[in-house]
Amino acid sequence: xxxxxxxxxxxxxxxxxxxxxxxxxxxxxxxxxxxxxxxxxxxxxxxxxxxxxxxxxxxxxxxxxxxxxxxxxxxxxxxxxxxxxxxxxxxxxxxxxxxxxxxxxxxxxxxxxxxxxxxxxxxxxxxxxxxxxxxxxxxxxxxxxxxxxxxxxxxxxxxxxxxxxxxxxxxxxxxxxxxxxxxxxxxxxxxxxxxxxxxxxxxxxxxxxxxxxxxxxxxxxxxxxxxxxxxxxxxxxxxxxxxxxxxxxxxxxxxxxxxxxxxxxxxxxxxxxxxxxxxxxxxxxxxxxxxxxxxxxxxxxxxxxxxxxxxxxxxxxxxxxxxxxxxxxxxxxxxxxxxxxxxxxxxxxxxxxxxxxxxxxxxxxxxxxxxxxxxxxxxxxxxxxxxxxxxxxxxxxxxxxxxxxxxxxxxxxxxxxxxxxxxxxxxxxxxxxxxxxxxxxxxxxxxxxxxxxxxxxxxxxxxxxxxxxxxxxxxxxxxxxxxxxxxxxxxxxxxxxxxxxxxxxxxxxxxxxxxxxxxxxxxxxxxxxxxxxxxxxxxxxxxxxxxxxxxxxxxxxxxxxxxxxxxxxxxxxxxxxxxxxxxxxxxxxxxxxxxxxxxxxxxxxxxxxxxxxxxxxxxxxxxxxxxxxxxxxxxxxxxxxxxxxxxxxxxxxxxxxxxxxxxxxxxxxxxxxxxxxxxxxxxxxxxxxxxxxxxxxxxxxxxxxxxxxxxxxxxxxxxxxxxxxxxxxxxxxxxxxxxxxxxxxxxxxxxxxxxxxxxxxxxxxxxxxxxxxxxxxxxxxxxxxxxxxxxxxxxxxxx
Ligand SMILES: [Zn+2]
Ligand SMILES: [Zn+2]
Numbered sequence: 001x002x003x004x005x006x007x008x009x010x011x012x013x014x015x016x017x018x019x020x021x022x023x024x025x026x027x028x029x030x031x032x033x034x035x036x037x038x039x040x041x042x043x044x045x046x047x048x049x050x051x052x053x054x055x056x057x058x059x060x061x062x063x064x065x066x067x068x069x070x071x072x073x074x075x076x077x078x079x080x081x082x083x084x085x086x087x088x089x090x091x092x093x094x095x096x097x098x099x100x101x102x103x104x105x106x107x108x109x110x111x112x113x114x115x116x117x118x119x120x121x122x123x124x125x126x127x128x129x130x131x132x133x134x135x136x137x138x139x140x141x142x143x144x145x146x147x148x149x150x151x152x153x154x155x156x157x158x159x160x161x162x163x164x165x166x167x168x169x170x171x172x173x174x175x176x177x178x179x180x181x182x183x184x185x186x187x188x189x190x191x192x193x194x195x196x197x198x199x200x201x202x203x204x205x206x207x208x209x210x211x212x213x214x215x216x217x218x219x220x221x222x223x224x225x226x227x228x229x230x231x232x233x234x235x236x237x238x239x240x241x242x243x244x245x246x247x248x249x250x251x252x253x254x255x256x257x258x259x260x261x262x263x264x265x266x267x268x269x270x271x272x273x274x275x276x277x278x279x280x281x282x283x284x285x286x287x288x289x290x291x292x293x294x295x296x297x298x299x300x301x302x303x304x305x306x307x308x309x310x311x312x313x314x315x316x317x318x319x320x321x322x323x324x325x326x327x328x329x330x331x332x333x334x335x336x337x338x339x340x341x342x343x344x345x346x347x348x349x350x351x352x353x354x355x356x357x358x359x360x361x362x363x364x365x366x367x368x369x370x371x372x373x374x375x376x377x378x379x380x381x382x383x384x385x386x387x388x389x390x391x392x393x394x395x396x397x398x399x400x401x402x403x404x405x406x407x408x409x410x411x412x413x414x415x416x417x418x419x420x421x422x423x424x425x426x427x428x429x430x431x432x433x434x435x436x437x438x439x440x441x442x443x444x445x446x447x448x449x450x451x452x453x454x455x456x457x458x459x460x461x462x463x464x465x466x467x468x469x470x471x472x473x474x475x476x477x478x479x480x481x482x483x484x485x486x487x488x489x490x491x492x493x494x495x496x497x498x499x500x501x502x503x504x505x506x507x508x509x510x511x512x513x514x515x516x517x518x519x520x521x522x523x524x525x526x527x528x529x530x531x532x533x534x535x536x537x538x539x540x541x542x543x544x545x546x547x548x549x550x551x552x553x554x555x556x557x558x559x560x561x562x563x564x565x566x567x568x569x570x571x572x573x574x575x576x577x578x579x580x581x582x583x584x585x586x587x588x589x590x591x592x593x594x595x596x597x598x599x600x601x602x603x604x605x606x607x608x609x610x611x612x613x614x615x616x617x618x619x620x621x622x623x624x625x626x627x628x629x630x631x632x633x634x635x636x637x638x639x640x641x642x643x644x645x646x647x648x649x650x651x652x653x654x655x656x657x658x659x660x661x662x663x664x665x666x667x668x669x670x671x672x673x674x675x676x677x678x679x680x681x682x683x684x685x686x687x688x689x690x691x692x693x694x695x696x697x698x699x700x701x702x703x704x705x706x707x708x709x710x711x712x713x714x715x716x717x718x719x720x721x722x723x724x725x726x727x728x729x730x731x732x733x734x735x736x737x738x739x740x741x742x743x744x745x746x747x748x749x750x751x752x753x754x755x756x757x758x759x760x761x762x763x764x765x766x767x768x769x770x771x772x773x774x775x776x777x778x779x780x781x782x783x784x785x786x787x788x789x790x791x792x793x794x795x796x797x798x799x
Contacts, residue, residue, distance in 0.1 A: 016066065044098065066084075112142070123136050142183070232370050233323065246308060249309060263309050267336040278297065279297060295390075379440050399774075415431050416794065417787075423443045453481075502745075507548050511548075540557070569628070573602070597638075626748045692716055747777060
């Protein structure tokens with residue numbers, strides 16, 4: 001960008017229009033500070049489109065200001081563009097922060113941010129005003145979405161409204177030189193919220209208060225003694241206990257009725273995490289960034305935690321203290337702490353004190369409560385570094401509701417609302433060419449979660465002043481989100497657009513990679529559990545030639561019955577049995593593999609019932625699912641054979657046991673073979689696992705170790721996926737290339753080994769590979785794809 005031509009030394013006045021996330025993030029005081037340092041005159045103000053900077057001074061100083069804003073913006077800001085124009089009116093000699101220009105503020109809602117270094121230092125400094133203050137924050141950190149009740153973002157529309165500012169806080173709030181200038185959540189010991197330790201079991205408080213600094217400090221002592229403590233965190237209550245205490249961890253599992261899902265961990269600092277996990281540079285960057293998510297790390301280090309933290313997995317999910325409360329509680333803890341959501345099983349976590357008292361009393365004897373209300377429930381986000389890039393697996397605290405810019409071609413989209421899927425649901429608003437994806441809502445089949453989803457829909461509509469003309473839903477007839485969208489479209493007379501599940505996955509991947517609306521179609525490879533197909537059957541391992549507007553199903557996985565329907569998803573042995581029957585049949589299996597323990601196991605199951613279901617097609621829908629194939633293979637290795645406690649457990653454990661040496665160094669010929677014949681009824685090529693099963697069962701006879709079998713299976717699966725892509729890239733009848741780009745999506749690609757193997761092999765075949773990083777590959781990203789499909793549809797209609 002260049003300045004209007006003038007003589008370099010001559011003073012001039014210009015106006016900078018700064019767009020992006022520039023309000024509520026300390027942008028004006030930063031400009032103020034830079035301008036003063038550079039000796040510039042003028043002013044800075046907020047208006048409906050962002051921030052306006054009007055400056056007068058030498059060209060060199062103005063250039064320096066622009067450069068500094070671009071290179072060193074405030075930590076939570078995101079500059080999307082700076083436009084420069086000449087300014088002719090008079091400007092104040094002393095640079096100032098002017099009042100906001102009139103007009104409705106552009107509705108920007110910043111995500112919550114982890115405590116910044118400056119605030120972290122203050123609360124441990126005995127001479128600072130906010131020493132041990134559990135709610136310290138500034139314009140660079142602290143709560144945003146979690147306390148917002150309405151727009152515009154000022155104190156009166158947050159749950160900080162009941163707390164009037166004391167004189168000292170008020171002075172900081174008004175001083176542009178202070179990092180708390182216009183920090184809406186500003187407070188201190190004198191005027192702000194207070195934390196208090198309470199007993200949930202009704203008994204008198206018995207902890208030794210005299211040896212503790214305050215209630216927050218007492219929590220540390222209780223945790224060290226083996227207690228489970230409920231802590232009111234940023235976006236909801238959490239349950240904390242000593243992660244090194246196997247008995248307490250076991251008790252927490254039992255009381256929370258959470259039998260296998262891994263617990264998240266929090267540790268004082270990176271050094272402590274490194275005692276238990278390998279941490280790469282990128283992983284460290286994620287842990288210490290303002291989003292401060294849970295990062296899945298490889299569990300390897302000099303020390304071990306009890307198996308009950310993450311049963312059967314080779315990873316641990318760690319985060320660093322995200323708020324002053326967490327920092328103060330963990331300060332003296334020399335061991336990691338379990339920091340899991342404050343709920344029973346799959347319910348949403350408690351957010352208010354009364355609810356916590358009622359629901360958590362049976363789990364935790366104590367609660368660290370406080371009197372700042374949580375306006376919006378927000379879970380911790382989860383990130384995993386795969387193929388050297390951080391991939392968001394659960395997008396919530398720290399990430400939502402930061403807008404995702406839609407690619408070229410989408411600028412003219414009308415406002416619309418996409419309702420997402422059913423499990424790990426999110427929803428997505430389109431407004432002003434941007435997609436606003438909600439925080440992770442959870443599984444809608446849980447009543448309380450569904451209620452929360454409705455509440456969030458209403459809140460987002462208000463926060464963003466959103467008036468959709470169309471609603472987008474998954475084609476599934478039974479998803480609660482789809483039913484809701486259909487009902488609302490009817491009652492509010494809005495256009496209803498239905499998006500196919502796997503098409504939406506591909507579109508999400510295209511959108512987050514900035515693929516333009518006019519770009520040619522790609523091959524979308526979508527591997528997940530189940531989604532409703534266009535032929536009204538269940539899909540879940542799909543090769544789609546797709547752009548935002550349409551898709552053609554080019555190939556699939558073998559459709560295999562799911563005996564027992566949804567029960568088959570919970571009980572992997574059912575998929576294993578269905579696979580073996582579809583491929584080999586009982587007589588051949590019994591004849592060749594009767595010496596296997598697996599044979600004895602299946603003999604003991606109700607085979608006749610399953611056979612009848614499969615034969616008569618009763619409660620045994622066929623599904624071309626990659627997820628269910630992974631379940632079946634896991635079950636063959638006796639992983640979660642009887643049942644899995646959470647979606648994807650069997651596949652996650654199968655990934656966890658992979659022998660990486662075998663994966664990398666064994667001869668390619670040992671990878672299990674798959675073939676690619678065509679389906680009889682429709683001629684569609686499909687991934688046929690018959691040869692894989694023979695090789696796998698043969699390895700079981702040879703007593704090949706499970707980790708080696710798992711490695712050969714992953715490698716074989718990656719190979720056939722890439723072979724299929726190569727085969728599909730060329731038209732049946734000629735040499736014309738159909739696509740040169742492949743987009744990977746679906747929950748199965750959260751499996752690091754499968755993902756990295758597929759990416760590496762596609763790269764070796766010179767495909768351009770698009771994958772997820774900012775939104776989940778699983779159903780948490782679905783709503784973004786639905787939104788893009790809906791927008792493309794509406795833009796076309798308009799033409
Ligand atoms: Zn701060
Ligand atoms: Zn104060």
